[in-house]
Structure formats: C-alpha cells, structure tokens
Amino acid sequence: MKKLVLFLAVLFSVNVAMAQFDFCLGPKIGYQTQSLSYKKADIQKGFKNNFIGGVFARVTISNFIIQPEFLFYKSGKVFNFDVDPTFSQSGIAVNPSITLNQTNMSLPIFLGYQIDGKLIKVRGNIGPVIYFTLKQDTEFNENDIPESVNANNVKVKNTTLGAAFNVGVDLWRLTLDINYSLGLSNVIGDDFNLYNIATGDPINVPIDKTRQNMFTVTLGFKFL
Template sequence: MKKLFTLTLLLFFIGLSAEAQIFTIGPKLGISNTTLSLKENAEIYQSGDAQYSYHGGVFARVKITGFYIQPELYFNSVNGEYTDATDPNDIKTLEFNQNKIDLPILLGWKMGPFRINAGPVATFNLNDEVDASSTNSAVSEYKNAVFAYQAGIGLDISKLIVDLRYEGNLSNQAILGNDEGGVRVNQIMLSVGLKLL
C-alpha cells in the first residue's frame, strides 16, 4: 500500500512537472551579507561591519495564472558584529551568531527568464541556550520564532535559478544585556538553485 501511494505521488509530481512546468522543486544554497539593527539601544550597542553567512535547503514553485508561489525551507547560519560601549573607556567588538530555519512563502511574477518576488518568512531559532560565560557576546536571550519579510529579483537559466533578495525582520531575534533592547538581522541574500523536476 505504501509503495502504491509513493508511486502515485511520484507520478503526480512528474505529471505536474511535464504539464508546462507548472510545478518544480530542487535544492538551493547561497551566501548572505548580514548586518545587525540595534536601534533600541544605540547609546550602548552599535552595529559593526557586515559579515558573511550561508544558507542551504530546498525550494518548490507552483505556477498559478501568470504568477507563482515559491515556498522554501532552508538552514541559515547568521554571523554579525556589534560594539558594546557600556564602558566608554573599554569599547568591545562582540559577535552575534545564530543558527535558524527559515520558511519563506513568496508570491512572484515571471516575465521571460526574469522574476520578481516578495513575501513573509517564518524564522525558527535553533540556538538552544545563551553561553553566559562568553565574553564575545552580550546576547541574553534568543527568541524561539519571529517573522520577517523578503523581496527580490531572480533569473531562470534552463534548470538553474539565481535569486538576489533582501530580508528584514519584523521583530527582535535576540535580547541584549539586561533587556536593554534587541537585535534585528538584515540580510542581502544571493542563492543558486537547481530544478530537479
């Protein structure tokens, strides 16, 4: 029974793929340029230099009358940098590191090989606990889940897809110090994917 169900499901997806490429799925990976937003506590903490991060996972795309919906699921390792001026005589450069799962659901429009898309992103934190003994970070708490948004452009070249997007957070991903404000992550993301179907 399981084999029959699996075979039926496989034939269904192959049929969708063959029908004018209504459905496609594949792996995707990329790099990100990450900056931190620390506006709530600008007198103590300041954003540092942009840092590079990486992400990888899977995407699917379903065409619907001139538009498409593209859900994705990927692991995102975020690295950031900020300064701590709690003691003005001893300003420290600290690190922000977070591993998370991102689930964007994008609505897009395609014209020839070019695409534009935008949509919400659910972000799920994978960092278990804060290392209280760390002297390289002032993070006192990570949020379990937050919402963000993405908007960008894309290009399809045969089976290859290329995306360039901006991602911004709608709420804080972490708390600094003794509830002295939060951290929002902003990313410019460049990724490459491969259509398997």
C-alpha cells in the same frame, strides 16, 4: 441542454487552468551576508562562513507565483551597547557587547509574478519570512565593566519574523535569485540585566534594535 453546456464550460475551464499550471521542486545553495563588500578576501571568507542551502518549491498559475523555501544557514553578529555608569560606585563607563552565533532555518513564502521570455524567465517576488533558531552560542563580553558587576538574563528569541524582496531569473532548469530580507523583530529580547554582586541590585539595560537584515544570492536547480 443547459447541464451539458455547463459541464462543457467547466471542463474547458479546468483544461485551461491545467494548461497554465506549472510545478517545480529542487535544491538551492548560495551566499548570505549582513554587510556587502567588494573585497575579494571578504567574499572568500564569506563563502566559507555564510553558506546557505536548502530546497524550494514553486507553483505557477497564469504567471502568478507561490514559492515556499526551507533554507539552512549559520549567522554571527556582535551587538554593542552603551550603559550609563551611574549604577557603579566607581562611576566607570561600561560598554558591554553580546556575540551571538546561531544555526538557523528560514521559511520564506514568496508571492510574485513571472515574465516568460524566449530563453529566460524573469521573476519578482515578495513575502514574509519566519526564522527558527536551531542552535545558538551567546557570549557576553564585559568590556570595561567593574569586577563587582556581572550580567545575566540575555534572552535570545528562538523565532523571529522578517519580510523579503526577491528577483530571479530562470534559464533552462537553473534558477538565480537575489534576495534582501528585512528583520521585523529583534533577535535579542527587549532588555537584559546587569547586577551588583555585593548588593544584588539589578540594573536594567534597554536594547534598542537587534534586528538582522540580510542579503542573499542563491543558485538552484529544478528537478521537476
């Protein structure tokens, strides 16, 4: 009798869990930027240069959400540095910059909660993000650097970490998400070297922060 009661209790729990379990999968596309602008020209240019697309999956259990995503996008950023001129015999101040263009893939894993309405569902999520660099083009701009000085060892990381905050709305099979991701690790290594061609003496240039924070808006469609 006890075994029968236990079996029925387990069966009931499984049925309840299955009734509250939901899975969906689909593509999503959108716009990503590192700086917000309300100008029409900036937005039109941004849609061309800051397009983002990929796929998402979502598991909902009793209104709790697990949502991993695979997103692909291109990014461009100019990092400027101030270097003490004392390393140069001429004493000329140097202000080099690094232009970094990348093709990236991001893997956010969101955890959150969903509120079900009659027509729409509202979601709030938070989670870690892993960024992978698939292709990169690094250009070192030697602004005001004497001819006797050159640069090397600009180290760009292939993998960086971040944290993302997301709010979203579902209407029928459509999903709208607004996301802000905060960079937790530097894109460029902690330093790079300038060196004097004549003497070969290296000059270490410290880099404070090359973290990238991004604002993203995406529209998705749930196939399942």
